[in-house]
Amino acid sequence: MTRHELISLIRRKRSFLCIGLDTDLKKIPQHLLNSEDPIFEFNKAIIDATIDLTIAYKPNFAFYESLGEQGWKSLTRTIQYLNHAYRGEVFTIADAKRGDIGNTSTQYARAMFDPDTSGMNFDAVTVAPYMGEDSVKPFLEFEGKWAILLALTSNKGSDDFQMLHSTENSRCFYEEVLHTSQSWGDSSNMMYVVGATKAENLKDIRKIVPDHFLLIPGVGAQGGSLEEVALHGLNKDCGLIVNSSRSIIYASAGMDFAENARQEAKKLQLQMAGILTPQT
């Protein structure tokens, strides 16, 4: 999906919500456990109930991998369902935090972006930047695809390394990631992860990357505030994709789980529509 198409989606749906599919067998409604593929059935129901309110879905790979072969199958069915039932209607993010030496990153990129070999056709993948340029570039070589680099993450451990300052230029390490990666790609094929719990840093981040989209996890269960994120992070094209996972998909564990997820998503979408009003 191109940047233009993504911006059009946001304008049309009046939303910059991403729903995280952190689907866990222990948390989904019990009645689904009798179906042949409970994880897929849960995802399909959540997707069908929220597709008009959200501009992106983000399966968290760890939850699928923990179930082994069957989990990978449920994941593949989920992205194939999104590709076939809702092509062009939603942006898809492989939340996989990949990154390795060049020839290996190329294989990871094929896994996420090349349906002819892997069966999966995501629009974007989250990438860990620790290994530098040649670990990221292979993800940028696919037309219409995106790499979403970890910059400042929402967790406590983000203080351990991301917030250290470098002697060479007195920037924080995460700011160095923002700066250095500017030469690897541009705002049409790169985004950055910035945790909603670090909203106070968004003002400075916008000085470095005024045009790039930012993927913001941490609203909801992790405690981040949508208002604060929008205040400091919004740009002329919106420039934000705000993710919520658990507080939407596990809004209820009953028969009405999809309807409850829709209600939670609707609350966020309405807030977002209000935030977008002056701009669109």
Add this chain to the structure above:
Amino acid sequence: MTRHELISLIRRKRSFLCIGLDTDLKKIPQHLLNSEDPIFEFNKAIIDATIDLTIAYKPNFAFYESLGEQGWKSLTRTIQYLNHAYRGEVFTIADAKRGDIGNTSTQYARAMFDPDTSGMNFDAVTVAPYMGEDSVKPFLEFEGKWAILLALTSNKGSDDFQMLHSTENSRCFYEEVLHTSQSWGDSSNMMYVVGATKAENLKDIRKIVPDHFLLIPGVGAQGGSLEEVALHGLNKDCGLIVNSSRSIIYASAGMDFAENARQEAKKLQLQMAGILTPQT
């Protein structure tokens, strides 16, 4: 596998070789493509031909993921084969470079270490440290399992961030990873990745982590030197696991591929036996 068992393996086999299973459908012998699961058949033949020469196997997850569901199945069969046919005879490393917020890293740890849910039972997993303590600790909570943190990698992009110095303590960022992570685990459940192409840094690295095992990729196709690695990296318990992938597993693309792989592995094992002599 415990540290004691790993050291015993090294002494018994007179080897500290790890064979990287970067198995690629485009590179394996053509005659295997007629089998029901070519990737697994290739891995099984390589393993059977080299098990007495190597102390570890390291499947590179990207190569399996690029083949989608079928690739994940071949990967699962490979680790299950290692677990059943060679239990206790070899150390197994999931080269997956994972790492995410705590509850997600827990799911990744289950994927690698908990056969009851994922079908996979590796001894160790490679972990990207960018997200800090809570992204790594879940991997350390499994008895007898190991997290292998990226420190100084073998690729060109390692200069981009790993070699920057931090103002707070004037150490390189990769040295900061070595220092800070000392409080997360110890030499019985943590190792570090240090590229063979960065052997000149091993002397300083050994000052920070004298006892830890180091996983050293980059010997062979990437150009690193075994002698130099051993000179600066060896400790009293060996303390090294040196990986070679392509130069062993693709030594031949003919019917004799496994025998040729054995010959290449044997060359390295003999060099290693010579290096280990004064110590064991």
